[in-house]
Amino acid sequence: MSDETLPQPSETPEAPAGPYVYDYAASPQRQIVLPKTVPLPSLVTYVAEVKAAAEADEAKWQKQQADFEVAKAKAEAEGKDAPKPPVRAVPRKDDNDLKTPWPQEAQDPDLLHLQDCLGGKVEEIFEQAGELTCQVSKESLLEALMLCRQDAELNYEMLADQTATHYPAATGFAFSVVYHLTSISRRKRLRLRILVPEGFAPESAVAVYPSANWMEREIYDMLGIRFVNHPDMTRILCPEDWEGHPLRKDYPVVGWGQRDISFREDRGGRLEMIAMQKAGQLGINLKQPKAE
Amino acid sequence: MFKNEEMEVNLGPQHPSTHGVLRVKLRLDGETITHCRPMIGYLHRGVEKICENQTFFQGQVWTDRMDYCSAVANNLGWAEANEKLFGITVPRRAQYIRTMLNEFNRLASHLIWLATHALDIGAMTVFLYAFREREDILDMNEAFCGSRLTTTAFRIGGLREDLPPGFEKLVTKFLAKFPSCLEEYENLLSENRIWKKRTVGVAKLSAEDAIALGVTGPVLRAAGVPYDIRKAFPYAAYAEMDFEVPTKTEADTYARYLVRMEEMRQSARIIQQCMDGMPEGPVMAKLPKILRAEVNEVYHATEAPKGEIGYYLVGEKGSGNPYRFHVRAPGFINLQALPKMAEGGLIADIVAAIGTLDIVLGEIDR
Numbered sequence: 204m205s206d207e208t209l210p211q212p213s214e215t216p217e218a219p220a221g222p223y224v225y226d227y228a229a230s231p232q233r234q235i236v237l238p239k240t241v242p243l244p245s246l247v248t249y250v251a252e253v254k255a256a257a258e259a260d261e262a263k264w265q266k267q268q269a270d271f272e273v274a275k276a277k278a279e280a281e282g283k284d285a286p287k288p289p290v291r292a293v294p295r296k297d298d299n300d301l302k303t304p305w306p307q308e309a310q311d312p313d314l315l316h317l318q319d320c321l322g323g324k325v326e327e328i329f330e331q332a333g334e335l336t337c338q339v340s341k342e343s344l345l346e347a348l349m350l351c352r353q354d355a356e357l358n359y360e361m362l363a364d365q366t367a368t369h370y371p372a373a374t375g376f377a378f379s380v381v382y383h384l385t386s387i388s389r390r391k392r393l394r395l396r397i398l399v400p401e402g403f404a405p406e407s408a409v410a411v412y413p414s415a416n417w418m419e420r421e422i423y424d425m426l427g428i429r430f431v432n433h434p435d436m437t438r439i440l441c442p443e444d445w446e447g448h449p450l451r452k453d454y455p456v457v458g459w460g461q462r463d464i465s466f467r468e469d470r471g472g473r474l475e476m477i478a479m480q481k482a483g484q485l486g487i488n489l490k491q492p493k494a495e
Numbered sequence: 496m497f498k499n500e501e502m503e504v505n506l507g508p509q510h511p512s513t514h515g516v517l518r519v520k521l522r523l524d525g526e527t528i529t530h531c532r533p534m535i536g537y538l539h540r541g542v543e544k545i546c547e548n549q550t551f552f553q554g555q556v557w558t559d560r561m562d563y564c565s566a567v568a569n570n571l572g573w574a575e576a577n578e579k580l581f582g583i584t585v586p587r588r589a590q591y592i593r594t595m596l597n598e599f600n601r602l603a604s605h606l607i608w609l610a611t612h613a614l615d616i617g618a619m620t621v622f623l624y625a626f627r628e629r630e631d632i633l634d635m636n637e638a639f640c641g642s643r644l645t646t647t648a649f650r651i652g653g654l655r656e657d658l659p660p661g662f663e664k665l666v667t668k669f670l671a672k673f674p675s676c677l678e679e680y681e682n683l684l685s686e687n688r689i690w691k692k693r694t695v696g697v698a699k700l701s702a703e704d705a706i707a708l709g710v711t712g713p714v715l716r717a718a719g720v721p722y723d724i725r726k727a728f729p730y731a732a733y734a735e736m737d738f739e740v741p742t743k744t745e746a747d748t749y750a751r752y753l754v755r756m757e758e759m760r761q762s763a764r765i766i767q768q769c770m771d772g773m774p775e776g777p778v779m780a781k782l783p784k785i786l787r788a789e790v791n792e793v794y795h796a797t798e799a800p801k802g803e804i805g806y807y808l809v810g811e812k813g814s815g816n817p818y819r820f821h822v823r824a825p826g827f828i829n830l831q832a833l834p835k836m837a838e839g840g841l842i843a844d845i846v847a848a849i850g851t852l853d854i855v856l857g858e859i860d861r
Binding site: 238240242243244245248249297298299300301302303304305331332333334336360361362363364366368381383385387390392394412413414416417418421425438439440441442449450454 | 727781786796803810861
């Protein structure tokens with residue numbers, strides 16, 4: 204698999220080749236605002252975040268107490284009334300029915316079995332919202348899929364869904380590819396996940412699960428991840444000569460030309476400004492309130 | 496004088512029997528199909544991208560427009576996926592109403608399938624009868640939520656409104672006449688010699704192939720696999736309902752017809768149970784005005800009339816938009832099986848194969 208055929212959206216300085224080529228990166232007015240966070244669910248990250256938050260809270264409380272001691276000593280020295288002792292802030296409890304499902308330690312026998320069989324190739328296992336997630340290294344994907352399909356204890360017969368997500372803010376990887384497996388006989392679901400960097404071509408799942416055929420074509424079409432050993436790695440939804448991969452986060456949501464700002468990045472009211480200009484050209488005064 | 500070479504034929508994209516804009520590239524040897532390649536994407540609107548740039552609430556109207564014959568089922572999957580993402584428990588009355596409307600939707604979708612499938616094969620009469628009953632269901636949709644086809648029926652956390660007064664009467668009236676209507680269709684088709692000639696043994700898909708290709712819904716059940724998400728992974732109020740999952744082992748077009756007809760009977764049973772056991776209480780959970788997600792990903796699958804519809808959502812901390820919104824459309828996956836079903840058969844039978852898969856191109860292309 205050569206890397207020459209891979210699309211490289213952000214590093215193409217050439218001008219558009221023709222009138223129908225949509226080179227969104229070369230648009231003069233466009234400044235695409237990429238997401239700044241990496242919303243990749245993970246037990247390790249969650250535990251670290253909780254720990255850091257607890258430590259910050261404790262440090263704040265310690266500082267409040269120390270400040271109080273200082274203020275108290277000062278007030279005593281000056282003969283004034285002692286200041287109020289600090290009260291530790293209790294997290295506000297919202298009055299609603301939301302119960303956020305946080306990542307949990309893996310308890311399910313399937314996940315533990317996978318970890319036993321694959322050993323160090325498993326990067327992480329956890330449960331969230333009642334769903335099992337197993338993240339394996341990108342090289343051992345096919346092995347993990349084979350295991351899920353053929354192991355008598357796992358026996359996941361069907362690949363129900365396969366999709367990918369773009370994480371431009373992440374370091375070390377650019378996409379997560381998820382495989383939702385279903386075991387019809389055991390009534391279970393499992394999510395396999397790999398993290399792949401830009402330009403990496405993961406192994407195709409078609410050899411194990413033929414249903415991956417169109418789903419991988421869709422991923423290639425929408426996100427630009429190519430799969431090795433896929434029988435027919437072509438675009439499926441967009442035309443063959445389409446430029447770019449629409450579900451990447453750096454792909455604009457509005458057309459080339461007059462509407463050159465996406466709603467996501469319209470923080471300064473530029474869309475409104477354009478609407479005002481258009482209205483002005485048409486002789487409509489949008490600023491004036493409607494007459495009663 | 497006679498040429499022996501294979502001929503390439505394009506079926507569609509503007510062919511009435513392709514149920515939308517599906518193009519199938521066929522290579523023919525005489526009348527036998529030797530190669531079949533479905534080409535899709537003519538209705539691609541980028542629903543996933545649009546939903547990623549809108550709030551969690553706003554995505555619903557796009558789910559209506561995917562599979563426009565079963566908008567309620569799409570709404571239900573969408574609402575439940577969001578509820579899973581935020582950890583919302585829906586009031587029991589709302590669950591019952593959702594289940595009931597979902598089953599009405601299954602009836603409507605199966606009726607439109609029956610009508611168009613029979614019309615494709617050449618039985619005109621059923622079309623008129625099936626649309627007559629579908630009209631009643633659309634009227635009920637209208638009574639409940641004001642629109643007939645693109646319903647936007649549910650909200651995250653429950654329903655916007657309770658059932659309108661007098662809805663019960665509509666349901667009772669419908670359920671009283673529906674069994675006789677089903678008999679009417681079956682009298683027209685089940686033992687019809689032409690219908691059987693066109694369907695028995697046509698477009699076979701074995702259970703192994705169906706599972707390997709990810710096919711779900713009635714097509715899988717007609718191959719003898721009793722996989723119904725309503726039973727396997729119960730959602731809404733289906734755990735409390737008493738119904739059967741019809742299966743057949745012939746795995747041909749006729750078996751799928753029988754499975755769907757039996758499913759309609761079971762749907763009517765579920766609706767009756769919903770009406771009888773309808774609990775009292777609120778229909779909406781307590782939610783903040785703006786939903787802001789935590790880092791979480793969910794895949795929630797429900798049984799749409801056409802098969803497993805799954806929503807994959809990724810939440811970004813503090814964001815009101817889904818970071819990733821993906822739909823596992825049943826038609827998209829089921830259509831993969833078309834070459835397997837059509838190759839080796841006659842060109843006239845590909846119309847039956849497309850019809851029996853029950854595809855809607857709106858959801859395949861999204």
